[in-house]
Amino acid sequence: MSNNGMVATSQPLAAQAGLHMLLQGGNAVDAAIATAAALNVVEPMSTGIGGDAFALVYLAEERRLRALNASGRAPYALNLNYFTEKDLKEIPLKGMLPVTVPGTVDGWSTLLEEHGTMSLSQVLEPAIVYAEDGYPVTEIISQQWEDCVPLLEAHPASAETYLIDGRAPWPGEVFRQPDLARILRLIAEKGRGVFYEGEIAEAIVRFSEENGGLLSLRDFEEHTSTWVEPICTDYRGFKVYECPPNGQGLAALLALNIVEGFDLTSMRHGSSQHLHLLIEAMKLGFADAFEYVADPEFADIPLKGLISKEYAETQRVRVDSKRAAAEVEAGIPPDVGDTVYLSVVDENRNAVSFINSLFQGFGSGMVVEGTGICLQNRGALFSLDHGHRNRLEPHKRPYHTIIPAMVFSDDQLFLSFGVMGGMMQPQGHLQVLVNVLDFDMDAQASLDAPRFRCISGRKVRVERGIEEPVRTKLRQMGHDIKTSEATLEFGGGQIIMIHPENNTLLAGSDPRKDGCAVGY
Template identity: 45%
Template sequence: MNRPRLHALVGALVTLATARAPLPAQRPSTMAGRSTVYASSAVVATSQPLASAAGLEILRRGGNAIDAAVAAAAVLSVTEPHMTGIGGDMFAIVWLAREQKLVALNASGRAGSLMTRATLQARGFRAGSQQGVMSVTVPGALAGWDKLVRTHGKRTLAQVLQPAIGYARDGFPLSPIIAAQWADETTFLQRDSAAAATFLPRGRAPKAGEWFRNPDYARTLKTIADSGIGTFYGGSIGQRLVSRLAALNGFVTLDDLRKNAPTWVTPISVPFKGYRVWELPPNNQGIAALEMLRILEPYDLKTMGHNSPEYLHHLIEAKKLAYADLDRFVGDADHLDMPAEQMLTDAFIAERRSHLDAKRAQERMDPGPMRTKSETVYLTVADAEGNMVSFINSNYDSFGSGIVVPGTGFALHNRGAGFTLTEGLPNTVAPGKRPFHTLIPGFVTQTVNGREQAYMSFGLMGGGVQAQGHVQFLLNYFVFGMDLQASIDAPRFRHYDRNRVALEPPIGDGVRNALAAMGHLLIDQPTVAFGGAQAIVRLPKGYAAGSDPRKDGMAVGY
């Protein structure tokens, strides 16, 4: 791909895409410098401008939304290597315009055949935190990219990898937020000699505006483009990966890589304000967003007032209930002891709602009755045919496990940290199991003339904030009537555990004091903790799109 042409596209297409008309009955964003992007034919929203431009170029050259999403994801693996890459996992929800239906892909990898509960216990494994080689599971992202493009794309994987190969080979200037996050991981990267050699050129993290090249990763991607993903899942790259992990006493074997396969799954949904909100089923946390929406159904949230103490309290308490159920009931879909749909029934939701105290924060929530955490990129694409893609890809923690196989140019994820060692749960670690996942792409449909139609593709990166962030975004848009960009920009809360909750600084002292009086323990967290969102809305003609100012990204269209 021609580098100068892509750089020129960024500026030119932003100007073209932002010719817009206001959406009716919606309040625009008040954040300086950001407004909803409107485009007549197609649009791409990612967390990094070069990735957005690469996706748009694929669309202009005849590719569809699926091709553009994978191309953008591949570029993000170069420009945001701490967040994402072929060493991680991915999920996607896709609206297929021709078939008029949603399909969903779970491309999360499984625990290696040597990963057992007894071994992890003996080695001092602690769930939920970076654990080096103990946390490395089979990376599923690359197989997911390939499956999406082969099944629903118009281009080959080799073709859509070309922009990423070019940026890895020739270099690119770092954007500011990415540079700051990268620098924060300097000490962590120094623990692994290959990670330091790859990501700390000249002994430090590259600064904003400095050029970074990753020739090892360029060679890795070119090998995959030339030889196919088999070189990763059992071939020469896979052999190097397994040899390195074996030297570190890891758990993934060559046979584990060969057996890896993405899974087409049926998304789950709940009705919401005349629309239908869709998430992926377990092994990820999407069901928590749906459960929160259902718990909050009877409350007049609009009268409470946006981000008022009463409003935030109800959302935080609903979050505690839904996440308690995640801990108990969610894990590998093949190991659930209660069907996911059971958690969305009227009886189950009513029981959960009965534990919500409207006046007092509950320090501990038990899971519902039995019947029968992350560093991530989220992007979304819509094309002129009407296809829409909601796509998420992640290393889990920043730079994942911190392990780079020498000469490959990418970090292996630490998704195994999502397992628990507690016996008897769907998410209890075992060989061949998929771990609990924070990654959740979202989608919204509406019924028109008796048929389900695509309306919105959305998502929010940021580990455990994702499900609670989905709910806040949807309420901003559908309940409070904010326009798309304002719905993304609005200050968020993030609940952690017990009564610990963080609020973004625009939420004032009066609200904070009132929440503290209810028993909430307020803590300070950096902006990155509140995640970053992208979203696209299908209009009667064309699209609207937004991209989170908490990230370096942008929405562009034509």
């Protein structure tokens, strides 16, 4: 709780980096970039300058909300014919083929130039210090790192950069990243140009060529972030905003629209009926997202119709209140997501809801030698179906899982929040929002509550906190319920709430991660 500014994210050291910017007089944008850069260092399997970013930015004085799409595009040289000629039926999850142009650095630079008050060198300094001096690896991060050892072992530069004598760092062990520190300092001194037009771009392209990739200098030189119009729905009098496609925030809005037609407060929170309705609504939301979400520069997406209340009514009648639907017509993209999310609100109530990601743990598994840069594998989410909106095309952005969100009440910012975790993200948004807006939970309680995760068809995983009698009833309703002990598969959320009466900041940080919310 705080009267001034607040930062919430998945790593305490990263939260401190953002708080330091606020204490130095910086605004929410300055703090968000400092936090994101620090996360690049202290949570390297989840995020980095080899990945992408999306942001919602609220400018309090102007009462204006903006959305930034800082996701990268496919190489010009990569198209469907490439896979046909090589008789490849799907895009590999690892290696250079799923690597798209990293959008993070341009996103940071764009945000700072337009809405920040500090320089790139100022906001990157905490991350550089952590990389140079080292930092103690936290317990959950050590566990995630250990899961990625086989991937890192497969590539010499990856193993040399991110393993210690062939193993992941132990909890509490100090880990240093001198190569990444040098690269971050180079960006701090020379700006985004060195990443997209200078020696860093040249190093990545050279590495790509040596390892079977198709990235070119042209791909980097022509990369830009894009300011886009946020998409919105009204849920019980609250306006819920997400970034538009190519992000999957649409899925969360579609599910909310369906759920709005049910009286959830007449049900016990966590009851079989409550969870059944959310699960079925989420399945319908995903079905449409997998069909329609794509790069809007390449495909027509009927957003107005999809988000309309009329369409929600037609979808709602498809929900059987007593029985789980067997299948919905949609493919299920890869579902192992490693991402970081952060939220910042400053003393003037400017706010940033920001998400940064490599997609899967250590992304493509490819670390550019001598740089510490791990390249993302977002291209794995393209479709190879020639008739699909999200089909692979040169210089196109793929379906994206990462989605920041904000909620307004009576045109006043009420929530800045997000939930990391691949396909869990819109499901997390739905569950957290219902917890707050329907069941009146506070920020922390909304994140603490046990979650479900739709897999495909009737398959649903649930946390052990969902009571056994409820699990039994859901099975009787036709759901294929599996209880999972892997808390990270249910995402990790951060939330900052602005009290509508006294303007106080109240925050929560997900216990499934190592993070915290800090304020002053």
